[in-house]
Amino acid sequence: MVLLENESFLTELTWMFRKARNSGSVTVTMKSVSYMLLLDDGRTKPTPRDGKKPFPEPSEYMCLMRATLRNKKISTVVHPKEVNKFQQAYCNLLKGNLDGLKKLKKTKTKAKATQ
Numbered sequence: 429m430v431l432l433e434n435e436s437f438l439t440e441l442t443w444m445f446r447k448a449r450n451s452g453s454v455t456v457t458m459k460s461v462s463y464m465l466l467l468d469d470g471r472t473k474p475t476p477r478d479g480k481k482p483f484p485e486p487s488e489y490m491c492l493m494r495a496t497l498r499n500k501k502i503s504t505v506v507h508p509k510e511v512n513k514f515q516q517a518y519c520n521l522l523k524g525n526l527d528g529l530k531k532l533k534k535t536k537t538k539a540k541a542t543q
Contacts, residue, residue, distance in 0.1 A: 429494070429501040434514050437493065437504035438521055444497040445525035454497050461492040461505070 432440060444454045491506040506514045 440502050457494045
């Protein structure tokens with residue numbers, strides 16, 4: 429998995445959406461992650477071993493975003509200060525690329541008989 433800067437992540441995500449237009453699908457996941465988890469490469473244990481000091485409390489939480497298209501995987505970490513800017517750019521990207529969705533068939537509801 430490739431860890432990218434926010435702007436390059438959005439650029440690669442746009443490329444993935446265009447590539448998936450013909451065939452395939454893009455999976456995007458988002459999760460909260462603490463600063464300490466990033467330093468440990470995501471490896472954590474429920475409790476530390478005897479003689480080891482416990483993990484310190486995280487100073488700030490960040491957002492980890494991952495995107496997958498077939499075997500290509502990209503990711504980025506969004507810092508709390510950049511969330512609004514990133515979310516605006518991400519929403520604009522989704523609005524521009526989610527035009528190939530299938531319409532759902534509406535089921536007709538029967539009117540209740542009045543008595």
